[in-house]
Ligand code: IMP
């Protein structure tokens with residue numbers, strides 16, 4: 001598994017100290033409000049656990065399962081795995097995702113939540129990829145900006161593998177080819 005990683009971008013200690021800062025920012029912004037955090041599965045489960053334990057505010061957590069990726073390519077179509085969503089009417093929603101790439105996933109979820117009557121919707125991502133095209137949605141909170149390369153670890157997968165790596169790293173070409 002480790003031999004499939006070409007380069008480590010962020011070690012666990014680097015991620016955790018950045019999450020201290022991000023959690024502090026979120027705590028300041030939401031003080032006095034009740035937050036509903038919606039974590040987008042599966043990719044954000046590690047990020048969610050580490051970030052939320054650093055936010056000392058009353059909050060509720062819900063998880064949403066969607067998929068738009070197949071291998072290293074976005075299919076461009078966002079599928080909700082749940083047929084029924086919880087009620088987010090009059091809630092301050094903070095959406096958590098592992099990575100902002102095309103932005104289609106967060107855009108589709110935002111649309112869905114605002115039509116459900118959420119009071120406010122902000123988005124928080126661990127990683128934001130540099131892309132050339134204009135995104136439909138940007139993130140309000142970003143832990144790290146990264147180059148446009150396919151990354152795995154700390155929750156992120158390639159065909160469902162590598163999510164348990166404690167760091168974020170770039171997958172090498174051999175490993176990508178093997179999974180195609
Ligand atoms: P978007 O809808 O194009 O922004 O894609 C977001 C989703 O695609 C993320 O939640 C990830 O699941 C997946 N994704 C995008 N880029 C990567 C990557 O480099 N590694 C692993 N998953 C990725």
Ligand code: MG
Nearest residue numbers: 041042043098
């Ligand atoms: Mg994902």
